[in-house]
Amino acid sequence: MPDHPAICWFRRDLRLADNAALTIAAGSGRPVICVYILDDETPGEWRMGGASRWWLHKSLEALDADLRKRHNRLILRRGRADKAISDLVAETGAEAVFWNRIYDPAEMERDRRIKAALKDRSLQAESFPGNLAHEPWVLRTGNDGPYRVFSPFRKALLALDPPGAPLRPPKGVGVPENWPESDELDDWNLLPVKPDWAGGLRESWTPGEAGAMARFEAFIEEGLDDYAKGRDHPAKPNVSRLSPHLHFGEISVRQLWAKMDWLEDQGTASVGKFRSEVIWREFSHHLLFHYPDLPERNWREQFNDFPWRDYPEGLKAWQRGMTGYPLVDAGMRELWHTGYMHNRVRMVAASFLIKHLLIHWKRGEEWFWDTLVDADLPNNAASWQWVAGSGADAAPYFRIFNPIKQGQDYDAKGGYIRRWVPELAELSDRSLHEPWNASEAELESAGVRLGETYPERIVDHAGARKRALTAYEEIRRG
Ligand code: FAD
Numbered sequence: 001m002p003d004h005p006a007i008c009w010f011r012r013d014l015r016l017a018d019n020a021a022l023t024i025a026a027g028s029g030r031p032v033i034c035v036y037i038l039d040d041e042t043p044g045e046w047r048m049g050g051a052s053r054w055w056l057h058k059s060l061e062a063l064d065a066d067l068r069k070r071h072n073r074l075i076l077r078r079g080r081a082d083k084a085i086s087d088l089v090a091e092t093g094a095e096a097v098f099w100n101r102i103y104d105p106a107e108m109e110r111d112r113r114i115k116a117a118l119k120d121r122s123l124q125a126e127s128f129p130g131n132l133a134h135e136p137w138v139l140r141t142g143n144d145g146p147y148r149v150f151s152p153f154r155k156a157l158l159a160l161d162p163p164g165a166p167l168r169p170p171k172g173v174g175v176p177e178n179w180p181e182s183d184e185l186d187d188w189n190l191l192p193v194k195p196d197w198a199g200g201l202r203e204s205w206t207p208g209e210a211g212a213m214a215r216f217e218a219f220i221e222e223g224l225d226d227y228a229k230g231r232d233h234p235a236k237p238n239v240s241r242l243s244p245h246l247h248f249g250e251i252s253v254r255q256l257w258a259k260m261d262w263l264e265d266q267g268t269a270s271v272g273k274f275r276s277e278v279i280w281r282e283f284s285h286h287l288l289f290h291y292p293d294l295p296e297r298n299w300r301e302q303f304n305d306f307p308w309r310d311y312p313e314g315l316k317a318w319q320r321g322m323t324g325y326p327l328v329d330a331g332m333r334e335l336w337h338t339g340y341m342h343n344r345v346r347m348v349a350a351s352f353l354i355k356h357l358l359i360h361w362k363r364g365e366e367w368f369w370d371t372l373v374d375a376d377l378p379n380n381a382a383s384w385q386w387v388a389g390s391g392a393d394a395a396p397y398f399r400i401f402n403p404i405k406q407g408q409d410y411d412a413k414g415g416y417i418r419r420w421v422p423e424l425a426e427l428s429d430r431s432l433h434e435p436w437n438a439s440e441a442e443l444e445s446a447g448v449r450l451g452e453t454y455p456e457r458i459v460d461h462a463g464a465r466k467r468a469l470t471a472y473e474e475i476r477r478g
Contacts, residue, residue: 005092005176006030006124009037009085009099010074011107012131013249014059015209016066018166020128021098026170033092033176034067034074036060038188039081044106046295046377049370051339054198055207057190059248062208064185072173076183082114089123091180096124100249103136103285104377105292131249132282133163133257136289146290148392153286154279162261166254200337205244205373212245216256220263227270231277234331234342235415240274241340243374246281253278284378287392294391295365295381303390305475309358317458318353319367321420324450324457326433327407328352330420337420339373344410350387351401356464358471361388389472397472400465407433423453 008025014036016022025032038056040047048056064074077084085097097118101111111127118125129135139147139156147153192198206214219240223230230238245251256278264271288294298304317323321332331345341349346368353364365384369375385391389399411417414432418425424432426446431438435448436457443450450456 002029004030004095005033005174006096006098007085007088007092007094008032008034009097010034010063011036011099011249012102012247013100013252014063015212015250015252016063016070016169017209018252018255019100019169020167021100021126022173023167023170024126024128025096025098026173028096029174030096031174031176032072033088033094033180034072034173035084035088036063036074036076037081037084038076038078039084039110040078041080042106042110044109045104046106046369049372049375050192051201051371051373052375053190054192054201054339055205055244055248055373057185057188058205058207059250060185062210062250066209067173070170070173071175073179074182075180076185076188078183078188081110082117085114086117088180089118089121092176094123096126098126098128100128101130101135103130103132103289105288131246131252132285133157133253133278134160134282136282136285139286147283147286150280150283150393153283154276157279157282163254163257166252166258201339201373204338204340207244207248207250209250212242212250215242215245216240216251216259220259220268224263224271224274225269228273231273232344233410233416234345235411235413235419239342243376243379244339244372247374247376253281281379283393284376284382287382288378291392294385295377296362298388298390299385299392300390300394302475302478303388305478306360306390307358307471307474308360311357311359314357314458315353315359315363317455318349318357318359318364322455323352323459324436324455325352325403325461326417326421326424326435327403327411330411330417333420335368335371339371341372342416344406345416346383347387348401348403348406350384352403354388355397355400355468356403356459356461358468361385361390398469400468402461402465404433404461421454424448 006025006028008022013019060074067073115125134157139153141147223238223240227238230236260271260275291299318332321329323329327345328349331341331349335341350364353359354361361384365380368380382391386394389395389397407417414429417432424435427435427438427448431442435450435454448454
C-alpha cells in the first residue's frame with residue numbers, strides 16, 4: 001500500500017545524489033522516513049572515534065538541511081540498530097526498509113540479521129551496493145580465491161565493466177502525514193565540549209555533500225594535473241583530501257569514476273594514478289571482506305611472535321608529536337590539529353612507531369582510529385599492516401623509512417615541517433630535518449634549545465634501525 005511509508009536508513013551514504021536506497025524509496029510513491037541510527041552497541045563493531053563523531057555531527061546537520069529543502073527531514077535514533085529499525089517499523093506502519101551496504105564485518109553481520117527479521121515479518125527489505133566501484137566479493141583469482149597482491153587486483157578490477165553511471169538526486173521525496181519522534185542531534189554529544197579540541201577541524205573541513213563536491217572540484221582545478229608527482233610532497237596541494245567525504249559517503253566512488261572517465265577523455269594528466277589510489281581503497285575492502293580479523297590480528301602469523309616493546313613514554317611522545325624527529329612530529333601534530341595526515345607522512349610516522357620504537361602496530365591503529373576524520377576500518381587496518389610488514393602485499397619489514405631522508409626528499413624546502421613544528425622554523429633547510437646536527441650558533445640564532453624548546457630525539461635512527469632488523473631476524477628464523 002503506497003500510503004504505508006518506506007524507511008530509508010542512512011548510514012555511510014550521507015548524500016542525496018547517487019543514493020540507490022533513497023532513489024528507490026522515493027520512487028516507490030510511498031512517504032519516506034529518512035533515519036540515521038547512532039549504533040554504539042552492536043557487538044564486535046569498532047565504535048566511532050572522537051574525530052569521526054565530530055564529522056558525523058556536521059554531516060548529519062548538512063544532510064538534514066538538504067532533506068528539508070525537499071520538505072523531508074532526518075529522523076535520529078540511538079541504540080542497537082536492529083531494535084531501532086524494528087521500533088520505527090512498528091511506530092510508523094512502514095512496509096519497506098531500504099539501505100546501502102557497508103562492509104565492516106560486525107555491521108555486515110548485523111545487517112544480515114536485520115534483513116532476515118524484516119523478511120520474516122513479510123516486509124520488504126532491500127540493500128544496495130555501497131560506496132565502492134565493485135562489491136568486495138566480485139573479484140576472484142584464477143584459483144578462485146581472494147586477491148592478496150595489489151597489482152593483479154587492480155588489473156582485474158580495471159578489466160571489469162566500469163561502475164554504472166551515478167544516479168541524480170531524486171526530484172521529490174514523499175512526506176509522511178505524521179513524523180515519528182526524533183532525538184535532538186545536540187543530545188548525542190558528538191562534539192567535544194570540555195575541552196573543545198575541534199577548532200582545527202572546523203578550520204580545515206566542510207563536512208556534507210556540498211562540501212565534498214566542492215572539495216572534489218577544487219582538487220580537479222588545483223591538484224589533479226600534477227597529482228602523480230606532487231602527491232608525495234606534503235607541502236604541495238596535490239592530494240584530494242576526499243578521504244573523510246568518501247568514508248561517510250558524502251560523495252560516491254561512482255561519481256568519482258564517471259568524472260575520471262570524462263577527464264581522461266579530455267587528456268587530463270594523472271587520472272590513472274588517482275584512480276589507482278582509489279583502487280587501493282577497493283583492495284582494502286576486498287581484504288577486510290575476506291579476512292575479517294584484519295584490524296585485530298597479524299595477517300602473517302609469523303608476526304605473532306614479534307618482540308614488541310611496552311613503552312608508554314614512547315607512545316605518548318609519538319602521539320603528541322614530540323619524538324625529536326621533525327617530519328614525524330609535523331605529521332602527528334597535523335593529525336591532532338586537523339584530523340588528517342598526508343599519506344607520505346602517515347607511512348613515515350607509522351613506520352617510526354613500529355620500527356624505531358618497536359611498539360605494536362595496533363597501538364598506532366587505535367590512535368589513528370580516534371583522531372582521524374577519515375578513520376576507516378579497511379583502510380586503516382590494511383595500511384597499518386602494510387607498514388608493519390605483517391599484512392597482505394605489505395612493505396617488506398626490512399624497509400625502514402628513514403625519517404630524516406624522507407623529510408629531505410619530500411619536504412626539501414621544509415614548508416610542511418615549518419608549518420607544523422613552528423619552533424624549528426628559523427633553522428636552515430638543511431638543519432630543519434636534523435636539528436641535532438645544527439651548530440650551536442645556528443641553534444641559538446634560530447631560538448632552538450634542544451630538550452627545552454624542542455625535544456631531543458627519543459631514539460637514535462641508526463641504532464633503532466639495527467635493533468628493528470635484529471627483532472625481525474628473530475621471528476624470521478622462528
Ligand atoms: P588521495 O591521494 O587524494 O587519494 C584519493 C583517495 O584514494 C583517498 O581519499 C582514499 O580513499 C584512497 N586512498 C589513497 N591512498 C590510499 C591507500 N594507501 N590505501 C587505501 N586507500 C587509499 N585512509 C583512510 O581513508 N582511512 C584511514 O583510516 C587510513 N589510515 C591509514 C593509516 C596508515 C598507517 C597509512 C599509511 C595510510 C592510511 N590511509 C587511510 C590511507 C591514505 O593515507 C589515505 O587514504 C589518504 O592519505 C587520504 O588522503 P587523500 O584523500 O588526500 O588521498
